[in-house]
Amino acid sequence: MDLIFFLSGAVVTAIIAFLISKRSSKNLSRAIQNESRVTHANTEDQLEGLMDALNLLPIGVVIVDVNLGRKLQNSAAAAMTGVRYVDILVDQAVDEMLEEVKMTKSGERILEVVAGTTRFFKVCGQVIENQRAVVTVEDITEKSRIDTVQTDFVANLSHELKTPIGAVAALADSLNGETETEVVWRLAERIVTESHRMSRIVDDLLDLSRVEFGGTEEWTDIDLGRVLVDVVSSNQHAAKRQGLGLSLTGSAELLMRGDRAQLVSMFSNLVDNAIKYSEAGGVVLVESATQGDEILVTVTDHGIGIAERDQERIFERFYRIDKARSRATGGTGLGLSIVRHIVLEHGGSIDVRSEEGVGSTFMVRMPRVTKQSKGSVLDQREVMA
């Protein structure tokens, strides 16, 4: 009987102990769950904060856990350019870099993608501790463009100056031993032509630096309409010689502040180019209009046009699309560069729209002086009228 009591007591104790232990283990597991939830939440918060920070970067960042295969990328990496096929190619380069760094620990390559114009991306990869790897992608298109412009400028400047200098030296050398008068004349004439070319380049360079560093002291109130009339009439002869029509249309009231000589030189340059690159029988059209606070002047030709890839480079110093042709037309390669500087100096902007074989339109926008804001110009116009 005692044994039964003992056994039943033991069973009850065991059941109670079991119940207690179950309850406490439940509590324990709940506590662990809570704890891990908090830790998890903290990690999630931290991760979110990190992602927010990474998303602000203009550089694409991809972090990969090599073992888990988990990939984390910021928004710049997810859509580098917004052009789908370019983004896919960038994405592919990132994946290739991840494969590469598994073997080499770190790597770097430049990806070149043709999308309208050529774009360059720098893809760098690095393995970090715990089998994680980071790949960064940077759009270096603008940086490499500036590098190219700088390198080209030095190369072109030396070339442009060296060619006439070389020619003068060779001509002078020939002149040295020459006795026949006719040949001497011919050689001397060539020397004069080459020196003129050199001096034109130097003049243009000086003009350019004057515009770059010039102030606004020389500025006066100007009627751009009259500037355009002067430019068009002084170029009529050149146009006629080429068998072209040159006409001016548009709004008369185009008041602005600026340097008259610079503005004349700028529009002459544009009109001169339009004439040079047109074929006989065509028309060069200069149009002006006001648009709100701006004056819009367009110079349109129906000439050979400019390829898309060259359009953004034509305003660079010495940039030539077709070297042979430019030499034939006698340009120094600085014209459009001066034009752009003058426009920017006057607070304006210049754009080009062009299609090969169809023609080009250069659009110049300049800030306009309205009647209210500038009484003096109006008075001057009334006096002139």
Place this chain on the structure above:
Amino acid sequence: MDEIRKNFHNDLESARAEVVRLGASLTESIPRATAVLLSGDLEGADYLVQADDEFDGRSAELEASCFEILALQAPVAADLRQIVAIIKIASELERSADLVVNICKAARRIYGHDIDPMLRGVISKMSEQAQKLFASSMEAFEEIDSAKAAAIDDMDSYLDSLHRQFIQQIFESHSKAKIDLQVAVQLAVVARFYERIGDHAVNVSEKTRFIATGWVKERDGINRYKARVGDRTGEILLPRTES
């Protein structure tokens, strides 16, 4: 999802991703080849010609992986349509890449000759339109967007009209003695390459419509044939027996 199906879907997804990547490479190579042609860039031509070998290898691998999926996973319905379409798209992409190479080879043949600006302008437009067609067609595939895919055909008619305009322009340039006969012939062939690239883009978009809805373009022709000869479907599918 059980493990076997998960593997299957991963394989399918990788095949889809590879199509998208091949499509992106192709889309990028079109303006690249045009730049080679218009600037006479022999080095660029060599690069593209060599890059085609890699492209061929990748599309062959893609096809092989699709055959493997077909053999081992026996997909059905939409999955089956997808695999079959990918196999067909792979060959469209491979053929288009060959056409890009052909443009580069033509650029080598006319190296040193000037191209009339009028012709250069139309070449640029054709290239832009062919690229636009492929970009849109690949986007439609990526999103399995049947409506977007259906619009590609209309976009192609503009490329066709540019092609006609180009041929006309070649005649004009040649009559004004602005272009050599040899260059004229090469350029006419080049124009045909762009036009064909556009056609391949349309084919890709048709496969996308097939994935989405099971639509098959040829069915229109079959229906027309049936209407003409009466419903004798068996005879269309089987060769006629000589009596």
